[in-house]
Amino acid sequence: MKLTDLNGAAARRIAVAAALLITTALPALADSLGPVEGEITFSWFGGQSRADKTHRIIELFKADNPGVSVVEQNSDWDPYWQKLTLQASANNIPCTVMMQNRWLATFADPNILLPLDDYVASGAIDVKGIPESAMNSSRGADGHLYQIPSSVFFNGVIFNRTWLEKAGLKVPPSNWTWDDMTNLLEQMKGKVPEGAVAAHNMAMENDMFVSWVQSHGDKVFDNGKVAFSKATLAQWFEYWEKLRKDGVTDTPDVMVEENGSLIETSDIANGRTFMTARPPNRLDSHQKVIDAVRPGEQLAVLPAPAGPAGGGWDVGSNGIAIGAHCPANLIPASIAWLNFFTQDSRAAKIYESDLGPVTVDRLQEEQISSPDTSRGQKDQILMFRQIAPQAKPILWPANSSGLLAQALSRNYQAVAFGQVSVDEAVDQVFADLSSIGN
Amino acid sequence: MSEVETSVARPKPVRVRPPPNTSRSSLSRMENRAAYWFLLPWLAGFFFITVVPMLASAYLSFTDYRVLKPPQWVGLQNYVAMTHDRRLFVSVGVTLRYVLISVPLVLIFSLAVAALLNRGLKGLAIYRSLFYVPSLIGASVGIGMLWREVFGARGIFNSFLALFGIKGAGWMSSPGTALYTVIGLNVWTFGAAMVIFLAALRQIPESYYEAASLDGANALQKFRRITLPLLTPVIFFNLVLNTIGAFQSFTQAFVVSGGTGGPVDSTLLYTIYLYQRAFQHLEMGYASAMAWVLLATIAAFTALLFWSSRFWVFYGD
Numbered sequence: 001m002k003l004t005d006l007n008g009a010a011a012r013r014i015a016v017a018a019a020l021l022i023t024t025a026l027p028a029l030a031d032s033l034g035p036v037e038g039e040i041t042f043s044w045f046g047g048q049s050r051a052d053k054t055h056r057i058i059e060l061f062k063a064d065n066p067g068v069s070v071v072e073q074n075s076d077w078d079p080y081w082q083k084l085t086l087q088a089s090a091n092n093i094p095c096t097v098m099m100q101n102r103w104l105a106t107f108a109d110p111n112i113l114l115p116l117d118d119y120v121a122s123g124a125i126d127v128k129g130i131p132e133s134a135m136n137s138s139r140g141a142d143g144h145l146y147q148i149p150s151s152v153f154f155n156g157v158i159f160n161r162t163w164l165e166k167a168g169l170k171v172p173p174s175n176w177t178w179d180d181m182t183n184l185l186e187q188m189k190g191k192v193p194e195g196a197v198a199a200h201n202m203a204m205e206n207d208m209f210v211s212w213v214q215s216h217g218d219k220v221f222d223n224g225k226v227a228f229s230k231a232t233l234a235q236w237f238e239y240w241e242k243l244r245k246d247g248v249t250d251t252p253d254v255m256v257e258e259n260g261s262l263i264e265t266s267d268i269a270n271g272r273t274f275m276t277a278r279p280p281n282r283l284d285s286h287q288k289v290i291d292a293v294r295p296g297e298q299l300a301v302l303p304a305p306a307g308p309a310g311g312g313w314d315v316g317s318n319g320i321a322i323g324a325h326c327p328a329n330l331i332p333a334s335i336a337w338l339n340f341f342t343q344d345s346r347a348a349k350i351y352e353s354d355l356g357p358v359t360v361d362r363l364q365e366e367q368i369s370s371p372d373t374s375r376g377q378k379d380q381i382l383m384f385r386q387i388a389p390q391a392k393p394i395l396w397p398a399n400s401s402g403l404l405a406q407a408l409s410r411n412y413q414a415v416a417f418g419q420v421s422v423d424e425a426v427d428q429v430f431a432d433l434s435s436i437g438n
Numbered sequence: 439m440s441e442v443e444t445s446v447a448r449p450k451p452v453r454v455r456p457p458p459n460t461s462r463s464s465l466s467r468m469e470n471r472a473a474y475w476f477l478l479p480w481l482a483g484f485f486f487i488t489v490v491p492m493l494a495s496a497y498l499s500f501t502d503y504r505v506l507k508p509p510q511w512v513g514l515q516n517y518v519a520m521t522h523d524r525r526l527f528v529s530v531g532v533t534l535r536y537v538l539i540s541v542p543l544v545l546i547f548s549l550a551v552a553a554l555l556n557r558g559l560k561g562l563a564i565y566r567s568l569f570y571v572p573s574l575i576g577a578s579v580g581i582g583m584l585w586r587e588v589f590g591a592r593g594i595f596n597s598f599l600a601l602f603g604i605k606g607a608g609w610m611s612s613p614g615t616a617l618y619t620v621i622g623l624n625v626w627t628f629g630a631a632m633v634i635f636l637a638a639l640r641q642i643p644e645s646y647y648e649a650a651s652l653d654g655a656n657a658l659q660k661f662r663r664i665t666l667p668l669l670t671p672v673i674f675f676n677l678v679l680n681t682i683g684a685f686q687s688f689t690q691a692f693v694v695s696g697g698t699g700g701p702v703d704s705t706l707l708y709t710i711y712l713y714q715r716a717f718q719h720l721e722m723g724y725a726s727a728m729a730w731v732l733l734a735t736i737a738a739f740t741a742l743l744f745w746s747s748r749f750w751v752f753y754g755d
Contacts, residue, residue, distance in 0.1 A: 078697070082717045089505045106720075112506060253591045253608030256701045402718055406698070413702045417613050431524075435719070 033124055033332040037067030040326075040333045041094035044073070045080035047263065049285055050354050057347045061340045068333045081402070088112045093323035095334045099147040101137045101316045105398040108140025114322040115144035119335060126339045129360040134317045137393055147319035150342045151281075153356030154303060154313050154384060154391065155207035158268055158286055159275040161300040167191035171300065174386050178212070178239065178305045185248045188274050200258055200267055200276035201249035201416070203240035204409040206401065208277045208304055210314050212236050214392045215307030220314075224397040224437040230426050237415055237422045244416060252416035264289055271297065277304075280383060281356040283376035301379055303387050315384075315391040318355045352377045357384045400436045407432035499726035509723060516727035526728070528703050529711035532617060536691075536707060537684040540621045544680050545673065548628040552635035553665070566636065569629050576627030582693025586610050589619050610694055613704040620691045620705055624684070631676045638672040639665070670751040678743055685736050688713070708732060 044054060051074045058070045073094060075083055081103060087093045093112060107113055119125040125148060127135065134149040164171060167188060172180050188198040202208045210220050212232070219227040243249050250258070250273065258267055263282065267273040269289035278286070280301040287299050303313055320338045322331070341347055348363040352373060357380060358364055367373045368381055411425040411432070420428070499516055501509035520526055555565055575581050588594045591608030599606040609619045642665065650660045666673075688709040691699065699706030699714070712732070716725030 085505055085717070085720060106506065109506065251591075251608075252701075253611040256611035257590055257592075257608060259696060399720060406714075406718070409698065410700065410703065413613075413700060417702055419613070419702055 033335065034329060035067065036065050036332045036336045038327075038330045038333050039069045039071060040096055040330050040337060041071040041073055042096045042098075042337065043075075043080075043084070043094045044098035045075055045077050046355075047076070047285070049288075050074075053351050053354060056350050057341065060344075060346055060350070061337060064340070065333070065336060068336065070337065091325045093325065095323050095326035095330050096337055097321050097323060098318060099138075099321040100318050101147075101149075101393075102396040102401040104138065104140060104146060105396060105400075107321070108142070108144070108146045110142075110144070110324060112324050113146045114324050114326065114331075115146060116148060116322065117145045120145060120148075124335055126343050128343070129362050130342070131359065131361070133315075133393070134359050137315075137317050138319055147317075147321040148338055148342055149317035149319040149359045151318045151353060151355040151358050152315055152384065152388075153279050153281055153318065154315050154387060155211045156278065156280045156301050156303045156383070157202075157208075157275050158278040158280070158283055158299050158301055160268070160271070160290075160297060162297040163188070163192055163274050172302060174303055174383055175311070176302065176305050178215070178307055181305045182239075182243065185243060185275065186246065189246070189248050192274050193271065196272050196274065197250045197254075198248045198274045199243065199250075200273045201240055201244055201252075201255040202277045203237055203412040203416075204255070204405075205277040206405040206408065207279065207314070209236055209404075209408055210394060211304035211312040212239075212307065214312030214314065214394075215305070215309055216312070217307075217309035220394050221397055221400065221436075224395075226430070226433045226436055230430065233429060234422050234426045237412055237425060240412070241415065241422065252413065255416065256413060268299070269293065279356065280376075280380040281353060283380065284352075284374050287376055301376075301383060303383060311387055311390045311392075313387050313391045314394045315388065316356075316393070317359065353381055357381045397437050400433075403433060403436060495726045495729055498723050499730050501723045503721075503723035503726075505720045505722050512723070516724045517731075519724065520727060520731065525703065525706065525711060529699070529706045529708045532699075532704070532706050533685065533708040535617065536621060536624075536687065537681060539618075540624045541677065541680045541684050543621065543625045544628050544631055545676055547625055548631035548676070549635050549669075549673075551628065552632045552639055553661075555632075555636055556639040566633065569632055571629065573627040573629030573631075576623065577689045579689065579693050582623070582690050585619070585623050585690070586694050611701055613702045616695070616701060616704045620694055623690050623694070624687065631680060634672055634676055635669070638669055642668050667752045668754070671753055674743070674747050674751045678740060681739055681743065682736055685732065685739070 042054075042058065044050070046054075051072075054074070055072060058072060062068060062070060071094075080098075084093065084097060084107070088107060091111075099107065099113075116125055120127055127148060130149060134152055135145065138145055138147045138149050140146050161171065169184065169187060172184060176184075185198045192198055213220050213228045213236075216232055216235070218229060218232045221227050240249065244252075249255070250267070254267075258276075259265065263269055263285050266276070266286070266289075268276045268278070269286045271290065271294045278301075280303075283299060283301050290297050290299055303311070306312070320341055322334050322338070326334055341351075343360060343363075345363065345366060348358055348360070348366065349370070349372070351358075352367060353364075358367065364381055368378055407429045411420075411429045414420045414428075415422055415425045498509060500511060500513055502512045502515070503509035551569055555562055555569075559565060572581075586593075589609035590596075591606075591611060593609075595609065596606035607615060609615045646664050646668075647660055650664060655663065686709060687707055691705045691707050692710055692713070695701075695705045695710070697710075697713075699710040708728070709732070712725050712728045715721045715728065
């Protein structure tokens with residue numbers, strides 16, 4: 001018998017009973033969590049600047065919760081996911097971990113992460129002000145909620161605004177296109193300082209590639225499998241090959257050496273390139289380096305260009321998850337930390353939008369209106385608001401983010417060094433990605 | 439002649455059995471027990487850190503094990519899949535080139551420096567230490583990163599070349615030169631082999647050289663006819679150790695290539711590819727199979743070297 005088969009009165013009675021259950025039993029779950037105390041571990045990814053901010057927030061949290069101590073575990077991006085995988089395989093994933101929707105499919109399993117639906121329903125976890133879209137991107141394939149999103153991110157480029165203005169050019173609008181990008185870079189080619197180039201070759205950059213795919217009307221993944229066409233990938237490689245051969249981008253050997261995760265040595269932060277692919281939330285960290293290396297120069301951000309099918313922006317979310325094997329007596333402290341990190345105004349003021357615009361609308365408003373918020377943080381929040389309505393969030397299959405990045409890098413390098421043709425490289429990328437979804 | 443007759447013809451030596459000494463035998467038992475207690479930490483380490491993981495790896499090599507899911511028995515599927523893996527063959531080619539070039543270079547370079555230091559230089563101990571230091575730090579992450587900076591497209595080495603008007607390439611970031619730069623880093627760590635050669639050179643009696651000089655032998659002849667033959671056991675020792683080490687080489691190429699084995703797989707040593715399959719693709723079953731194939735390959739090469747040693751190693755007996 002289905003609910004719809006019942007007569008109106010019976011259905012109403014059941015609905016009232018269910019509402020009573022939700023409003024009485026689940027708050028009881030919140031009340032029965034137990035005391036907020038014990039030693040929990042928080043593991044996150046990121047560099048020193050983020051580590052300093054996180055440490056300050058943890059100190060604040062400990063001051064508010066004297067019975068709780070927090071062990072801090074910090075790693076760079078790549079080692080973080082490797083470590084988390086090994087911890088998960090040994091059932092000792094920390095009580096609280098930073099998660100990202102691109103990796104969620106790998107870890108979204110009740111044996112690895114704690115499903116959080118009941119804690120949200122009971123009110124123990126506070127999700128007030130977090131958009132429904134961000135909450136939905138935090139669910140696993142089984143429909144359960146595995147992370148509470150604390151920030152969102154989108155794909156974009158960082159460029160040197162000072163060089164642009166010196167060249168007599170204007171900052172493009174946020175709905176600029178791939179053709180606009182080509183024109184801009186061609187114009188900047190002869191106008192950058194000696195030894196610098198107009199652009200880092202972004203053919204190997206995951207974020208830019210998925211924007212290209214979606215802005216050309218293709219899907220990146222569908223039903224857990226690769227869904228873009230070979231033609232779309234070939235056009236992507238050819239787009240960058242033309243710019244490389246025109247002398248707009250760096251040479252293949254410099255392209256290979258550029259390590260985007262090391263901000264201090266990156267070309268954009270050291271005045272060696274005009275434009276490169278970077279998530280806009282990293283503007284401030286890059287600006288700090290260029291302030292020291294080339295005082296007076298200003299960096300700025302733009303979203304990834306749009307294409308024939310409009311913007312192709314993938315909006316992702318970062319959040320906090322709770323390890324499935326976290327002892328029951330530490331769940332209250334873990335939830336308290338999760339709530340503090342995502343909802344507390346003081347924490348948000350310290351963290352700003354370090355991992356992308358903060359999800360809670362109230363905190364976003366506070367950051368925009370606060371005179372203490374840096375220019376970079378405000379810029380990215382405002383830009384996010386412009387692109388969010390047209391964003392096309394991607395459901396990343398397990399382990400696909402890393403595999404796509406490696407396949408693009410390896411095979412485009414072979415093209416740039418003249419070892420294979422574009423078509424051969426495209427075939428190889430598809431062969432390399434064949435394991436996704438299996 | 440029967441054994442009985444032999445015993446009659448040749449009187450059996452009388453064995454004097456020591457009188458039973460209970461205190462001594464109990465002391466001996468106590469000493470043995472103490473020895474085992476002292477050995478216990480090593481035995482425990484050997485068992486739990488070497489034997490058990492090896493057995494686990496052997497089992498996992500017959501499974502599809504994606505780390506976050508329980509292993510599924512697949513029989514020989516991983517080993518069969520290896521025969522169709524294009525990148526695996528690339529990594530085998532890179533590794534063989536690395537071994538076949540770097541091992542002879544390390545041996546030649548370390549022997550040459552050892553011979554130079556054996557000429558009674560003043561401050562020998564200082565030189566020996568200086569040349570030995572790279573072998574202690576060469577496999578470290580820090581040195582790998584330093585090497586990357588020195589031989590980068592904008593590195594110190596190219597700045598030096600620019601002084602002579604030479605425009606250098608990105609030595610670490612060009613597929614044509616990257617592997618040779620890693621080999622250069624490995625050769626730079628020649629110190630351990632050099633110290634062993636130096637010790638062996640100092641064991642060769644001076645009288646051999648004096649006799650050869652009296653016969654009119656020149657320096658090259660003395661090296662070919664005396665030094666080299668007497669050094670062959672040590673050359674063999676260094677050859678085996680360096681070959682095994684080169685097959686297992688990982689850190690230098692991993693750090694220098696940023697963990698990718700690039701550019702374009704030009705530094706994709708077998709161990710790096712194994713690491714990628716294990717920790718990036720999360721295919722532990724496949725990676726375990728790769729590890730066992732590597733072990734078998736190293737064993738085969740080592741056996742080949744031992745077999746060949748009967749033709750060229752001179753033990754002086």
